[in-house]
Amino acid sequence: MDQKLANSMPRILAHDVNIYYGEKHAIKNLSVEIPDRAVSAFIGPSGCGKSTFLRSINRMNDTIASCRMTGEVLLDGKSIYAPDVDVVQLRSHVGMVFQKPNPFPKSIFENVAYGPRIHGLAKNKTDLEEMVVNSLKKASLFEEVKDRLNASGTGLSGGQQQRLCIARAIAVNPEVILMDEPCSALDPIATARIEELIDELKQNYCIIIVTHSMQQAARVSQRTAFFHLGTLVEYGETNDIFTSPKDKRTQDYITGRFG
Amino acid sequence: MSDHIVTAYDLEISAIKTLLAQMGGMAEEQLNNAITALAKRDLVLADLVIARDEKLDVMEREIEEKATLTIAKRQPMALDLREIMVAIRVAADIERIGDLAKNTAKRTHAISEALPRKLATGLSRMGSMAQAQLKNVLDAYGLKDAEKALSVWRSDEELDALYNSIFRELLTYMMEDPRNIGMCTHLLFGAKNLERIGDHTTNIAENIYYLINGKTIAEDRPKKDITSMMTGMEK
Numbered sequence: 001m002d003q004k005l006a007n008s009m010p011r012i013l014a015h016d017v018n019i020y021y022g023e024k025h026a027i028k029n030l031s032v033e034i035p036d037r038a039v040s041a042f043i044g045p046s047g048c049g050k051s052t053f054l055r056s057i058n059r060m061n062d063t064i065a066s067c068r069m070t071g072e073v074l075l076d077g078k079s080i081y082a083p084d085v086d087v088v089q090l091r092s093h094v095g096m097v098f099q100k101p102n103p104f105p106k107s108i109f110e111n112v113a114y115g116p117r118i119h120g121l122a123k124n125k126t127d128l129e130e131m132v133v134n135s136l137k138k139a140s141l142f143e144e145v146k147d148r149l150n151a152s153g154t155g156l157s158g159g160q161q162q163r164l165c166i167a168r169a170i171a172v173n174p175e176v177i178l179m180d181e182p183c184s185a186l187d188p189i190a191t192a193r194i195e196e197l198i199d200e201l202k203q204n205y206c207i208i209i210v211t212h213s214m215q216q217a218a219r220v221s222q223r224t225a226f227f228h229l230g231t232l233v234e235y236g237e238t239n240d241i242f243t244s245p246k247d248k249r250t251q252d253y254i255t256g257r258f259g
Numbered sequence: 260m261s262d263h264i265v266t267a268y269d270l271e272i273s274a275i276k277t278l279l280a281q282m283g284g285m286a287e288e289q290l291n292n293a294i295t296a297l298a299k300r301d302l303v304l305a306d307l308v309i310a311r312d313e314k315l316d317v318m319e320r321e322i323e324e325k326a327t328l329t330i331a332k333r334q335p336m337a338l339d340l341r342e343i344m345v346a347i348r349v350a351a352d353i354e355r356i357g358d359l360a361k362n363t364a365k366r367t368h369a370i371s372e373a374l375p376r377k378l379a380t381g382l383s384r385m386g387s388m389a390q391a392q393l394k395n396v397l398d399a400y401g402l403k404d405a406e407k408a409l410s411v412w413r414s415d416e417e418l419d420a421l422y423n424s425i426f427r428e429l430l431t432y433m434m435e436d437p438r439n440i441g442m443c444t445h446l447l448f449g450a451k452n453l454e455r456i457g458d459h460t461t462n463i464a465e466n467i468y469y470l471i472n473g474k475t476i477a478e479d480r481p482k483k484d485i486t487s488m489m490t491g492m493e494k
Contacts, residue, residue, distance in 0.1 A: 215334050242336050244473025254336040256263050 011036035011176060011206040012057060017071035019052055019061065026052045028230045030071070034223075036175075039198060039207045041217035041238065044227035045258060050210050053227070054178050057208065058094035059087050075176070092119050095169030099181040101161030103153035103168070108145050111153040111164055112136060115172040131171055139167035140197050159190025166197065177201065179209040183216065195220050214254050218242045226250045271329045272339065275322055275346050279353075282318045283397040286353045286360070289315070290393060290456065293364040294386035297449055298379065300367055308364035315357035322350040337473075345470040349400065352459040352466075356393065359452040359459075366445040374446070375432065381425045382450060388418050389453040392460040400467050408467035411460055412476065418457035425450045426486040 010033035019027035027049045034040050042050035052061065059080060061067045073080050080090055092115065103111050112132040115121075122128035132149075136142035141163040145156070153164050162182060169177055179198075183191040198220050201207060211217050217224050218238060225235040226249070234241065234250045245251045252258050263269050289308055296305035326343045329335065335343055374382070392411055399407035429443045429450075468476050 214336060218336075243340065245337050251337050252261065255339045256265060256268065256333075256336075257261050258264065 009036065010034055011076060012208075013072075013074040013077075014053075014057075015072040015074070017053070017056065017069065017073060019049070019056060020068045021052075021064070022066040026230050027056070030232045032225065032232060032235055034206060034208060036206045037202060037204065038223065039202045039209060039221040040223040040225065041221035042208065042210045042225050042227060043212075043214060043217050043253075044233075045253065046212075048227040049230040050225075050227040051180055054180055054208060054210050057176065057178055058091050058096055060096065062087065089119075092172040093174050094176040094178060095172065095174035096178045096180070097162070097165050097169055097182045100185050101158060101165050103156070103161050103164050105152065105154055107150045108136075108153050108156070108164060109149040112167050112171045115168060119172055121172065135167040135171040136164075138170050138201070139163045140193065140200070141167055157190070159186050159193055162186060162190070162194060163197065166194075166201075170201075174205065176206045176208070179207065181210055181212060184212065191216075214242070226253060228253070265333075268329075268333050268339075271325065271333070272342060275325050275329070275343065278318060278322050278325070279346055279350055280397075280401060282315060282322070282350060282353050283393075283400070285311075285315060285318070286356050287390070287393055287397065289357055289360040290390055293360040294383070294390065294453075296364050296367045297370070298383055298386070300370060300373075302367060305364040305367035309361050312357050312361040315354055319350045319354040323347060341470050341473065345466045348466050349463050352462045356456050356459050359456050363449050363452045366449045369445045370442055372442070374442075378425070378428060378432070378446065381421065381428060382446065382453075385418065385421050385425065385450060385453045388421065389456045389460075392418065392457050396460040396463045396467070399464065403467075403471055405468050405471040408464040408471075409476070412464035412468070415457045415461045418454060422450055422454040423486055423489075426489060430489070 012032075012034035014030055014032045014034075017027055017030040018025070030049075030053060042054060044050045055061050056069060056073060057075075057080070061069065069081070075090075075093065079085070080094075104114065106114075109132055112135050113122075113128055116128060116131050122131055133142060136145065141160060144160060145151075145164075153161065156164060162185075166177070166182075183194050186194065195216065198207060198209065202222075209217070209220065221238045223236065224238045224241040226233045226241065226245075226247070228249050234245060234247045236246075241250065242254060245254065289311060292304050292308045295301065296308060326347050329343055333339070373379075392415065395407060396411045398404070399411060426447065429447050432439045433443045465476055
């Protein structure tokens with residue numbers, strides 16, 4: 001692993017996290033450090049808790065009534081569950097991209113402009129336009145849509161819609177981008193575009209991606225965490241995890257032996 | 260290791276391993292015959308070795324093709340990936356061992372008279388040592404025994420030492436009587452072939468170690484072939 005990654009301060013630090021859905025103990029005593037300017041992949045079989053933990057990083061679980069959590073999640077050393085934290089503000093720092101692209105039924109421009117507008121990030125119209133264009137450029141979508149910014153976002157192809165959602169997430173200057181299976185509804189070409197984009201974005205953001213594609217985790221991430229039955233089984237350099245994992249459960253899962 | 264969820268995947272990997280085991284057995288036989296042919300100046304046996312080498316080449320290509328196909332279809336990970344990568348490399352080493360055995364057998368044609376006793380003994384010791392190295396390393400692969408692989412890796416030193424002494428011996432014969440030069444050169448190549456076979460068994464041993472442990476051997480490799488610095492003038 002490169003030294004820079006090893007020595008950099010973790011952007012996110014989770015300590016002894018437990019999450020319950022009613023009686024179900026979904027995440028058990030999880031502690032982890034997520035580095036900045038790198039991609040961390042969460043892998044594991046369905047129901048292992050990887051998405052649950054991902055959603056705790058921008059408090060998406062708050063919307064589920066039966067969900068209870070103990071432990072600490074720190075973003076840049078500050079607890080995101082502290083009483084004084086504004087959840088709306090938090091989510092502008094920790095953006096999220098979902099499995100199915102979910103653009104607003106509005107124009108491409110409005111999809112991206114929405115965030116900066118509600119957070120009051122733009123000083124004036126020109127400023128806002130600049131933000132939209134920059135975000136679309138960072139999401140590698142601008143060239144494809146520059147002549148139809150007023151067309152509806154839902155009229156784009158699946159892959160374009162997903163990049164629009166990434167542009168929308170980027171527009172509010174987040175530090176962290178959470179991606180929950182961002183390519184599972186996309187064809188291989190659109191998937192490759194998103195992976196290329198993730199590669200570029202990692203220079204400036206802390207990215208966490210939940211994926212069911214082991215190959216994708218191996219391709220895009222620098223660190224990989226393997227979850228099983230609510231436990232973080234193994235977390236380490238992606239290169240190590242996919243060539244010589246230490247835990248037998250990791251080995252069994254990534255080699256397709258899970259019973 | 261338990262089975263894959265997809266049975267066909269298991270079958271593919273076991274087919275590669277079976278083929279590799281057959282290839283190893285065949286290389287052993289080729290080496291044994293080459294050594295016997297050279298020692299007894301048995302031209303018929305030597306020709307048999309030469310003719311059968313092609314089979315090893317074919318088997319190596321077959322393993323390579325199967326392995327490539329499995330990589331393309333299954334995208335193997337972790338242990339499976341190492342298993343397949345190592346199979347490709349081991350097959351390549353065995354194929355080279357086959358070539359060296361063939362080349363040793365070829366020398367039989369060039370040696371018309373009985374070898375001086377001391378040389379014959381030295382060569383035959385080298386032969387049995389190379390045979391043992393090959394057998395042990397193939398066993399280590401079959402049994403997935405990293406310790407056994409390590410011991411093969413370490414004992415290559417002895418083969419190198421024996422080669423050095425045969426090299427000296429041959430130089431002496433050549434200096435004594437220039438008429439020996441022809442035969443001695445062929446014997447030197449024969450001995451060098453056996454020494455190279457030893458090197459390939461250490462390659463295989465390194466790959467077995469990697470296959471089992473997921474990392475390479477940490478020690479420095481014993482390398483005691485010093486003939487590249489010998490002039491024949493030293494006492």
